[in-house]
Amino acid sequence: VRASPSPPRPSHAAAAPSSALGLSPELAVEHRSPRSVSAKMGISRDSMHKRRATGGKKKAWRKKRKYELGRQPANTKLSSNKTVRRVRVRGGNVKWRALRLDTGNYSWGSEAVTRKTRILDVVYNASNNELVRTQTLVKSAIVQVDAAPFKQWYLQHYGVDIGRKKKQPQSAPSAKKEGEEGDGAAEETKKSKHVLRKIEKRQQGRTLDPHIEEQFGSGRLLAAISSRPGQCGRADGYILEGKELEFYMRKIQRKKGKGAAA
Numbered sequence: 001v002r003a004s005p006s007p008p009r010p011s012h013a014a015a016a017p018s019s020a021l022g023l024s025p026e027l028a029v030e031h032r033s034p035r036s037v038s039a040k041m042g043i044s045r046d047s048m049h050k051r052r053a054t055g056g057k058k059k060a061w062r063k064k065r066k067y068e069l070g071r072q073p074a075n076t077k078l079s080s081n082k083t084v085r086r087v088r089v090r091g092g093n094v095k096w097r098a099l100r101l102d103t104g105n106y107s108w109g110s111e112a113v114t115r116k117t118r119i120l121d122v123v124y125n126a127s128n129n130e131l132v133r134t135q136t137l138v139k140s141a142i143v144q145v146d147a148a149p150f151k152q153w154y155l156q157h158y159g160v161d162i163g164r165k166k167k168q169p170q171s172a173p174s175a176k177k178e179g180e181e182g183d184g185a186a187e188e189t190k191k192s193k194h195v196l197r198k199i200e201k202r203q204q205g206r207t208l209d210p211h212i213e214e215q216f217g218s219g220r221l222l223a224a225i226s227s228r229p230g231q232c233g234r235a236d237g238y239i240l241e242g243k244e245l246e247f248y249m250r251k252i253q254r255k256k257g258k259g260a261a262a
Contacts, residue, residue, distance in 0.1 A: 103116060145220070
């Protein structure tokens with residue numbers, strides 16, 4: 001008599017039911033297929049994954065290293081909602097990643113004075129016009145900054161209110177205006193003789209670029225960012241003067257002309 005065949009034995013590859021493992025349906029899916037959950041891929045700056053100059057493939061003979069990682073760019077935007085992030089880097093050092101800024105310390109080189117001022121607009125970038133359109137703050141970007149802090153310093157240092165439009169003399173000024181002008185004159189005379197002597201001495205060597213004087217009239221000065229906002233978290237720079245100012249004024253004017261023609 002032939003024996004009845006024995007029932008098939010369960011294979012080792014078959015997964016145990018989720019109820020037996022005590023897992024929820026979501027976790028059961030992960031348990032059944034652990035290889036389906038892929039690790040996040042990062043930006044890598046190594047040359048291990050690149051082809052050779054001849055076109056041949058390289059064998060990856062080591063794993064990725066922390067020092068070969070690449071981080072996404074800061075793309076610092078011009079915004080009043082200031083946001084700066086702390087980034088821990090190699091050696092335990094710290095970088096400051098500015099994501100949004102609208103202020104910076106700007107130096108007026110010929111007058112040897114620095115003031116904190118607001119960044120009003122990004123007007124030119126030699127590398128990419130897209131950075132101007134998106135108002136991105138990067139090193140060497142040409143920006144417009146508020147002239148008020150420098151104007152205030154100039155008035156205090158030299159006693160000259162630059163950028164103010166000269167009023168034409170009126171035939172019959174009102175009594176109120178006369179009073180106001182009188183008050184202004186009275187305020188000017190309140191300075192001590194010592195201060196007046198100092199201001200008079202400073203006036204001897206005072207020179208002002210006509211282009212800068214014209215900008216003071218509009219309340220905006222052209223400046224260049226010299227720091228790296230994505231590395232140090234600040235958008236500091238200097239006021240453009242002389243040949244450099246003339247160069248960028250021509251560039252901006254030419255760009256405006258092209259825009260009008262288009």
